[in-house]
Every structure is written in structure tokens, then in C-alpha cells.
Amino acid sequence: MNKHQNLILMMLVSGVLAACGSETNADHNYTECYNVYDCDYLHYVIIGTSQANLNDTTQIKAVVGSKHTVDLAFQSKHPITNLTIDNLDLLPREWSNTKFDCPTLDSTHLCILTLQYSPTSTKMSNLNLAYSYTSANNTKRSATIKLNYAGTKANNINAFVSVMKEIPGTSSYAVTVSFVSDNAHTKTNLQITHGLADLGSNNSGWSGPTTFSCSDVAAGQCILNLKYTPPVNNKSGTLVRQLQYKYINDQNQTVQAEAQLI
Numbered sequence: 001m002n003k004h005q006n007l008i009l010m011m012l013v014s015g016v017l018a019a020c021g022s023e024t025n026a027d028h029n030y031t032e033c034y035n036v037y038d039c040d041y042l043h044y045v046i047i048g049t050s051q052a053n054l055n056d057t058t059q060i061k062a063v064v065g066s067k068h069t070v071d072l073a074f075q076s077k078h079p080i081t082n083l084t085i086d087n088l089d090l091l092p093r094e095w096s097n098t099k100f101d102c103p104t105l106d107s108t109h110l111c112i113l114t115l116q117y118s119p120t121s122t123k124m125s126n127l128n129l130a131y132s133y134t135s136a137n138n139t140k141r142s143a144t145i146k147l148n149y150a151g152t153k154a155n156n157i158n159a160f161v162s163v164m165k166e167i168p169g170t171s172s173y174a175v176t177v178s179f180v181s182d183n184a185h186t187k188t189n190l191q192i193t194h195g196l197a198d199l200g201s202n203n204s205g206w207s208g209p210t211t212f213s214c215s216d217v218a219a220g221q222c223i224l225n226l227k228y229t230p231p232v233n234n235k236s237g238t239l240v241r242q243l244q245y246k247y248i249n250d251q252n253q254t255v256q257a258e259a260q261l262i
Contacts, residue, residue: 040107042083042133043075043105046147059124060117060149066182068117070156072129072145079106083133085113086142092250094118094151095127105133119151154249155183157190157217159259167227177224177243177259179217186218193256194244204231217247 046060062068074083074104083102091097095117102111103235113129127149162180167174179190191213208226223252246256 003188012205015252042075042080042141046070046072054149060127061198062117062119062149062158063155063182064119064122064151068119068120070115070117070147072113072115073110074102074105074113075107075110076105077107080218081105081134081233083111084131086130086132087128091115092125094120111249113143117149122151122153124150128233139168154253154255155181155185155188156249156250157181157188157245157247157255157257170229172227172229175226175228177226178220179214179222179224179245180219181217183250184219187216188247188249189213189215190217190222190245190247192224192243192245196243199226205229 060068060070071077081104083105085100088097088100095115097113098116100111100113105111125148128149129145130142131145132140135141157179160180162176162178166172181188186234192211196208196212197210200209203227206226207229212224214222244256244258246254249255
């Protein structure tokens with residue numbers, strides 16, 4: 001398990017990741033929501049490259065003609081076995097994936113499903129991932145993850161979250177958020193508008209600058225540096241689930257967006 005997976009795992013276990021609005025299906029005993037999934041046993045979170053419109057449904061967005069990687073990390077509070085994505089062979093033609101193998105999942109192990117979205121049109125649609133697993137009490141469970149997605153004519157600025165390494169001599173982790181355009185247009189005047197000013201007060205363990213902006217998002221030039229120190233005794237705050245930001249796309253439109261922190 002690499003450092004990125006370890007940090008995601010610590011956040012899930014410590015409760016730093018909070019569930020978003022959900023819907024419950026009593027017939028199947030599961031709770032379902034976008035971006036963060038929380039039920040009796042299983043959690044998932046989209047890491048890194050997701051983007052959403054403010055005041056709109058969360059969407060995975062990419063400019064037509066690009067390739068966009070989406071990683072879903074699964075973790076469970078209690079041991080489960082044989083987690084499978086039951087319809088990976090029926091993905092829409094704009095989606096593809098590599099092999100997903102997850103025989104065991106618990107509080108110390110996670111599994112990551114990697115998907116690639118290659119939009120060919122601007123049509124908005126839904127990706128439904130049906131999955132099943134065997135719970136700790138040997139009960140077969142199943143549900144569906146719903147991901148909204150759309151191709152765009154203008155470029156999108158996406159956030160890539162990575163964990164560089166544990167800071168030597170401490171129990172803290174250096175976390176970077178890199179903002180990158182999905183086409184050649186990079187001078188976008190990006191500004192984070194919400195999520196930093198109260199980062200430390202609302203989110204136990206997090207620290208970083210109170211403001212952030214950059215005029216150019218060329219590779220390696222627009223990087224937000226944060227630090228995460230796992231809370232003592234699993235103390236957790238109220239996570240600001242998204243960093244809200246705005247930028248100017250290649251059609252000179254001001255775009256407001258949100259990105260998952262982790």
C-alpha cells in the first residue's frame with residue numbers, strides 16, 4: 001500500500017471524511033450518495049480528478065478529445081469479502097477500466113478502481129456501477145454507485161490530489177493539490193474562493209494557506225501545499241468536503257467549480 005492509499009485509509013478510519021446527502025433504499029439496506037458513500041459496511045470516495053458545478057449536480061467533466069482518469073477508493077469499517085463491480089463489461093463506450101480485484105476489504109486494507117473517461121461529445125449522462133460483496137455476517141449485499149459525467153467544449157481545470165511523503169520526524173503528511181487544464185489553454189487566473197480560510201478551524205488536523213491563486217495552470221506551476229496531521233484519539237472536525245474555486249476558460253467564460261479535497 002503506497003503513501004497515498006495510507007492517507008486515504010487513515011481519513012476514512014478517523015472519520016475525517018463525512019458523508020454527503022444520501023438516499024436510503026430500505027429493500028436493500030444501503031445508503032447511497034454522490035462522491036462519498038456510507039452504509040453499514042462500505043465507503044467509497046472519488047480521489048483526485050473530479051470536478052463539480054456549484055449549485056448543480058456533481059459531475060465528472062472533461063474536454064472533448066481528452067482522457068480523464070477517475071479513481072474510486074473503497075474501504076470498509078468491518079471485514080467484507082469478494083467486492084466486485086458487476087457490470088464493468090457493460091461500460092458506456094466513452095469509459096474503460098483496468099482489472100479490478102478485491103477479495104478482502106477491511107479497516108486496514110483498501111481497493112482502488114481506476115476508470116478512464118474519454119469524452120467524444122458534450123452529452124450529459126450517468127455512469128451506473130453495480131457492485132456486490134459479502135458482509136461480515138456472510139450476507140450478500142449489492143448496490144449501485146451513480147456518477148454523473150459530461151464532455152465539454154471549453155477546457156476544465158481539474159484538481160489532482162497527491163501525497164508526497166510523511167514529513168521526517170513528525171506524524172504529519174505533506175499533501176499537494178495540483179490544478180491542471182485538460183487542454184493547452186493554461187492562463188486561467190484560478191482562485192480558490194472557499195475552503196481555505198477556515199480550513200484549520202473546521203477540519204481537525206489540516207493546515208495550509210488562507211488564500212490561493214495562480215494566473216497560469218501549466219504543469220507544475222499551480223500547486224497548493226497543505227499539511228495533514230492525524231488527530232489524536234480519532235478526534236475529527238467537520239470536513240469542508242470541497243474546495244470551491246473559479247477560473248476563466250478558453251472561451252473567456254468565468255467558471256465556478258468545486259473539487260474534492262481527498
